[in-house]
Amino acid sequence: MRQNKVKVIGVTGGVGAGKSTVLNYIQESCNCRIIFSDQVANDIKLKGQSCYEPIVELLSDEILGEDGEIDKKKMAAKIFSDEKLLKQVNEILHPAVNNYIFGEIEKEKSRKILDYLFIEAALLIENGYDKVVDELWYIYADEDVRRARLKASRGYSDEKIDDILKGQLRDEEFRKYADFVIDNSGDENDTKRQIDLKLGEN
Structure with a gap:
């Protein structure tokens, strides 16, 4: 095992993978430590955090719950059918999420306690993380498996799944940037074996 060096690994993949x-x-x-970008995006919208005031200023206090925090459902309803507002919210959130994660990478590198820092995000490639991580891992599952999972776990219709898949990178794009591909289409033990082998190399 490496001594005093944190390996930073980006983890990405399509919905349902x-x-x-x-x-x-x-x-x-x-x-290791795992940073989930969606969780970071939620945390930085909390009262007192960096994105709270800019988002409330943009969308008004109609999106607040009784506790004064941003209500996710109210916020989603406000921006759902307004592409301009959605773009403006993303322009607030995405740089702030990136800044937080980049800061945590530097912090963990200087602490030298972990062997690995994993960064999970759907948009790792689109946001240029392939340039700041040591390796990029792509979690793959074939489309039929992903569709079945999304129907079972989230109750999505085929139409909704079609819309989501249209907005995501194609498999070949993910593979072009990936240093390692985990095939998570089948048996869970097979997925674990792939991970064990990969971690054993480092």
Whole structure:
């Protein structure tokens, strides 16, 4: 195992590929920390955090709950059918999420306690993370498996799944940037074996 050097690994994949399942296993398997970009985006919208005031100023206090925090459902309803507002919210959130994550990468590198720092994000490639991580891992599952998972776990219709898939990178794009591909289409034990072998190399 490397001494005093944190390996930074970006983890990405399409919706329904099973990123959470893979990352839960990774968490148990090595000395690591996992940063979930969606969780960061939620945290920085809390009262007192960097994105709270800009978003409330943009969308008005109609999006606040009784506790004064931003209500996710109210916010989603406000921007759902307004592409301009959605773009403006993303222009507030995306740079702030990136700044937070880049700061945490530097912090963990200087602490030198972890062996690995994993960054999970759907838009790793689009946001240029392939340039700041040591490796980029792509979690793959074939489309039929992903569709079945999304129907079972989230109750999505085929039409909704079609819309989501249209907005995501194609498999060949993910593979073009990936240093390592985990095939999570089948048996969970097979997925774990792939991860064990990869972690054993480092």
